[in-house]
Amino acid sequence: xxxxxxxxxxxxxGCHTCEVACKSTNNLPxxxxxxxxxxxxxxxxxxxxxxxxxxxxxxxxMSCQHCENPACVKVCPVGATYKDPETGVVRQDYDKCIxxxxxxxxxxxxxxxxxxxxxxxxxxxxxxxxxxxxxHQKHTVEKCTFCYQRISKGETPGCxxxxxxxxxxxxxxxDPNSEVSQLIAxxxxxxxxxxxxxxxxxxxLV
Amino acid sequence: xxxxxKKKLSPLAIAGIVCSAVAAAGIVFWMIQLxxxxxxxxxxxxxxxxxxxxxxxFFVGLSAGGLIISSMPKAFGxxxxxxISKIAVWTAISCTCAAIGFVVVDLGGPQRxxxxxxxxxxxxxxxxxxxxxxxxxxxxxxxxxxMYGEEKGKVxxxxxxxxxxxxxxxxxxxxxxxxxxxxxQISHEFxxxxxxxxxxxxxxxxxxTALVLIVAIALRKAGRIELxxxxxxxxxxxxxxxxxxxxxxxxxxxxxxxxxQGSGLEVVQMLVEGPLAPFFWTEIIGCAVAAVICxxxxxxxxxxxxxxxxxxxxxxxxxxxxxxxxxxxxxNIDSIAVTGPYxxxxxxxxxxxxxxxxxxFMVTLGVVALGGAILCFGLDKITRK
Numbered sequence: 001x002x003x004x005x006x007x008x009x010x011x012x013x014g015c016h017t018c019e020v021a022c023k024s025t026n027n028l029p030x031x032x033x034x035x036x037x038x039x040x041x042x043x044x045x046x047x048x049x050x051x052x053x054x055x056x057x058x059x060x061x062m063s064c065q066h067c068e069n070p071a072c073v074k075v076c077p078v079g080a081t082y083k084d085p086e087t088g089v090v091r092q093d094y095d096k097c098i099x100x101x102x103x104x105x106x107x108x109x110x111x112x113x114x115x116x117x118x119x120x121x122x123x124x125x126x127x128x129x130x131x132x133x134x135x136h137q138k139h140t141v142e143k144c145t146f147c148y149q150r151i152s153k154g155e156t157p158g159c160x161x162x163x164x165x166x167x168x169x170x171x172x173x174x175d176p177n178s179e180v181s182q183l184i185a186x187x188x189x190x191x192x193x194x195x196x197x198x199x200x201x202x203x204x205l206v
Numbered sequence: 207x208x209x210x211x212k213k214k215l216s217p218l219a220i221a222g223i224v225c226s227a228v229a230a231a232g233i234v235f236w237m238i239q240l241x242x243x244x245x246x247x248x249x250x251x252x253x254x255x256x257x258x259x260x261x262x263x264f265f266v267g268l269s270a271g272g273l274i275i276s277s278m279p280k281a282f283g284x285x286x287x288x289x290i291s292k293i294a295v296w297t298a299i300s301c302t303c304a305a306i307g308f309v310v311v312d313l314g315g316p317q318r319x320x321x322x323x324x325x326x327x328x329x330x331x332x333x334x335x336x337x338x339x340x341x342x343x344x345x346x347x348x349x350x351x352x353m354y355g356e357e358k359g360k361v362x363x364x365x366x367x368x369x370x371x372x373x374x375x376x377x378x379x380x381x382x383x384x385x386x387x388x389x390x391q392i393s394h395e396f397x398x399x400x401x402x403x404x405x406x407x408x409x410x411x412x413x414x415t416a417l418v419l420i421v422a423i424a425l426r427k428a429g430r431i432e433l434x435x436x437x438x439x440x441x442x443x444x445x446x447x448x449x450x451x452x453x454x455x456x457x458x459x460x461x462x463x464x465x466x467q468g469s470g471l472e473v474v475q476m477l478v479e480g481p482l483a484p485f486f487w488t489e490i491i492g493c494a495v496a497a498v499i500c501x502x503x504x505x506x507x508x509x510x511x512x513x514x515x516x517x518x519x520x521x522x523x524x525x526x527x528x529x530x531x532x533x534x535x536x537x538n539i540d541s542i543a544v545t546g547p548y549x550x551x552x553x554x555x556x557x558x559x560x561x562x563x564x565x566x567f568m569v570t571l572g573v574v575a576l577g578g579a580i581l582c583f584g585l586d587k588i589t590r591k
């Protein structure tokens with residue numbers, strides 16, 4: 001089994017709901033994002049691509065790519081970041097992480113891993129999201145877990161549930177009959193930085 | 207006699223005491239960094255390493271020269287550089303201790319250090335480095351002990367020679383493995399090159415030899431050792447040679463990166479005319495001037511040789527900065543804008559993605575002082591008459 005996600009870029013509205021859903025589902029501290037929405041046009045929110053009048057607007061979302069050949073797992077000196085043998089999900093053990101940040105240097109996908117540079121701070125006085133989410137720790141690295149607490153109960157990741165455009169699909173890439181495998185088989189897709197040889201499990205339908 | 211020696215402290219011992227005090231102050235700043243969070247440093251998610259890892263690379267390099275200068279002549283059975291073997295090994299030991307210190311202060315969870323031994327992941331180059339550096343430190347200590355033993359006739363010449371060969375191999379390995387922490391990461395174009403291993407060894411030889419040269423000249427001037435000028439000249443020529451090899455490697459790397467005019471050109475432009483240009487040109491000009499001083503016989507005067515050595519050391523430090531910051535400078539995915547307080551700091555200098563904060567400078571000073579204290583106390587003991 002190898003869990004993967006397929007994101008239909010044609011259906012993405014750039015509404016950032018998945019970004020917020022991820023934050024609330026996983027009770028992410030202030031300033032921490034595991035999932036972000038970017039647009040091809042530039043760094044500002046909703047920057048269009050191209051020059052007037054030939055502009056277009058396109059978005060893509062970015063989080064851990066849950067690579068089949070993850071660069072981060074190899075370099076962690078204590079095995080705090082590891083690939084779950086059953087699901088292929090790249091996970092992070094906060095209790096083990098020594099905070100050396102080698103995984104952040106090794107990951108080619110700029111900015112998907114984040115380090116808690118200080119004691120986690122929260123906007124709300126109470127925790128949000130799933131009860132099983134492990135507590136965030138100061139000076140440890142964390143990132144998207146494909147909402148491991150949800151998928152291990154047979155549910156789908158938080159970002160996917162709330163997506164208003166229904167742009168996200170989740171399932172087993174090893175099962176040829178799964179919705180994700182069918183989409184990959186029938187639609188045109190791309191993956192991020194294929195030349196790095198990491199074989200990511202996140203596909204973008206174009 | 208013993209009593210008077212105890213009462214009057216040598217300048218080296220005084221320097222050692224001052225360094226210890228600075229190191230203690232560094233510990234205070236390290237505690238502030240740990241309790242208040244590493245948010246106080248200039249490091250962030252997009253530049254996850256900074257001055258500490260730069261200095262780690264630099265001090266691992268500095269430690270090389272000493273061990274190689276003292277073990278190479280013994281290993282190959284050729285004439286050495288006079289009676290500076292023990293001094294040279296001691297500089298190696300001090301620099302290795304400082305290098306280990308820099309890794310420790312960089313960790314977010316130093317209280318979890320024991321996990322390195324309990325859960326060692328042997329596929330990680332960082333783990334390889336921890337193993338090789340530990341072996342290197344122990345070997346250096348055994349080597350200096352064996353040198354004393356040989357003088358007293360307790361350790362045979364053959365045993366010392368075997369030990370020297372093993373040390374030499376370990377010294378080369380230490381620098382290669384440190385290079386591989388970076389050079390095996392396909393994520394950063396600047397780092398991912400097979401040349402990085404040999405290049406680290408050559409840079410280590412440059413700054414390590416330069417450090418031994420400075421220490422030897424200073425100790426001789428202070429009258430603590432007697433060393434023939436021909437030994438200094440030999441080391442100087444060696445330093446010049448190492449500098450040329452290091453610059454040659456840099457040239458090879460720049461040409462290979464730039465020639466296809468692909469994404470590697472961006473790396474070269476970043477170094478030559480981009481935000482890292484001040485460090486690049488300081489290294490190139492500093493090393494070139496140092497090489498000229500080393501090669502022109504009439505310039506080989508003590509003062510100038512110390513200047514040349516200092517230029518070589520500064521040049522190699524600038525190289526480490528280029529390598530570390532340059533690796534993070536160029537993002538892999540262009541259009542992304544990872545923003546927020548934890549992505550990058552706002553207080554960057556000259557367009558660099560990273561610039562250290564005050565607390566990093568203070569902690570760094572503390573770790574350097576730790577190395578300095580070990581160096582001064584050790585040299586005081588070794589050169590005591």
